[in-house]
Amino acid sequence: MTWPACATEPAETLPAPELLPRLGRDGSFSLYSRGVEEGFHHAAGALREAREKFVRPAALERFAPGRQLRVAEVAVGTGTNTAALLAATAAAGLELDWWGLELDQRPLGLALADAGFRAQWPAAVIRRLEGLSKGPRLRLGDARRRLPELLAAQAGRCDLVLLDAFSPTRCPQLWSKEFLERLGRLLRPDGRLLTYSSAAAVRRCLMDLGLDVQAIRPSGGGSGRWSAGTVASLTPLAPHPALRALEPFEREHLASRAGLPYRDPRGNASAAEILERRRQEQQRSPAPPGRLRPPADPGGLGCSEGHR
Numbered sequence: 001m002t003w004p005a006c007a008t009e010p011a012e013t014l015p016a017p018e019l020l021p022r023l024g025r026d027g028s029f030s031l032y033s034r035g036v037e038e039g040f041h042h043a044a045g046a047l048r049e050a051r052e053k054f055v056r057p058a059a060l061e062r063f064a065p066g067r068q069l070r071v072a073e074v075a076v077g078t079g080t081n082t083a084a085l086l087a088a089t090a091a092a093g094l095e096l097d098w099w100g101l102e103l104d105q106r107p108l109g110l111a112l113a114d115a116g117f118r119a120q121w122p123a124a125v126i127r128r129l130e131g132l133s134k135g136p137r138l139r140l141g142d143a144r145r146r147l148p149e150l151l152a153a154q155a156g157r158c159d160l161v162l163l164d165a166f167s168p169t170r171c172p173q174l175w176s177k178e179f180l181e182r183l184g185r186l187l188r189p190d191g192r193l194l195t196y197s198s199a200a201a202v203r204r205c206l207m208d209l210g211l212d213v214q215a216i217r218p219s220g221g222g223s224g225r226w227s228a229g230t231v232a233s234l235t236p237l238a239p240h241p242a243l244r245a246l247e248p249f250e251r252e253h254l255a256s257r258a259g260l261p262y263r264d265p266r267g268n269a270s271a272a273e274i275l276e277r278r279r280q281e282q283q284r285s286p287a288p289p290g291r292l293r294p295p296a297d298p299g300g301l302g303c304s305e306g307h308r
């Protein structure tokens with residue numbers, strides 16, 4: 001991997017790259033952000049995560065071949081979820097009508113410049129991803145600022161909304177009650193919002209918005225109690241092997257202080273402001289403190305709050 005912007009500078013003057021390439025346990029390409037101090041994907045691997053937390057619970061088999069699938073993706077990053085969807089929709093005979101929101105162009109550029117990433121996908125998927133990376137459907141900038149444009153054109157029309165931001169404690173801007181409410185407006189009545197996060201604050205917000213909320217079942221490893229993320233829909237979700245109802249202990253957790261939402265009423269607060277506001281609300285709240293997390297999920301994709 002080379003760092004194009006720095007390639008000609010003497011080694012000693014190279015700034016430490018903020019985005020570090022890394023491989024997941026499945027050998028797939030990912031990045032680690034030094035700025036955020038968090039990986040882009042679960043250590044199990046970007047590819048595995050894309051398939052298990054986004055593609056499988058999307059239940060593409062619901063759609064007849066030839067149908068156009070409209071998808072809005074928040075936090076496109078390396079484009080792994082996009083590529084996985086492109087591959088899966090092509091295999092299912094569906095046409096993908098894709099829109100993406102992303103702050104930073106570099107992750108997708110780094111992925112597309114990486115031989116290992118390119119080797120993960122058929123040439124047609126890479127070509128399409130390259131096209132999307134340069135096209136108008138990838139809306140660059142703060143997703144909070146770009147979302148209204150998407151809503152103006154796509155409100156109530158999306159089959160899938162993928163939310164893959166850094167975890168709520170790192171990037172609460174994209175998990176606030178206000179942002180989730182706007183994202184929900186993108187959905188068709190039978191559309192699905194999919195996220196890797198199982199955070200109580202996120203699930204409770206989605207439930208308070210009137211959505212049916214279920215847990216994503218990890219496909220390999222982890223016990224039945226483990227969740228690999230969350231799916232929400234405006235209409236009741238049909239039973240599916242990738243989904244399960246929330247367990248009583250998870251519902252109880254939603255009613256604790258952990259379930260208090262991140263708030264960003266004006267849509268322009270910093271992460272620090274949102275976190276501090278929530279900390280103060282938690283201190284004042286009569287709700288019980290959040291329960292301890294279940295034990296680690298060795299080898300699986302399960303996680304209690306969605307931290308990577």
Ligand SMILES: C[S@@+](CC[C@H](N)C(=O)[O-])C[C@H]1O[C@@H](n2cnc3c(N)ncnc32)[C@H](O)[C@@H]1O
Pocket residue numbers: 039040041046074075076077078079080081082101102103104107141142143144164165166171173174
């Ligand atoms: C966990 S990574 C996304 C992983 C991605 N789905 C993938 O497959 O590589 C989070 C992404 O959110 C982006 N991001 C951070 N803050 C953002 C914001 N306010 N608006 C839009 N994107 C943001 C980061 O640039 C980063 O690419």
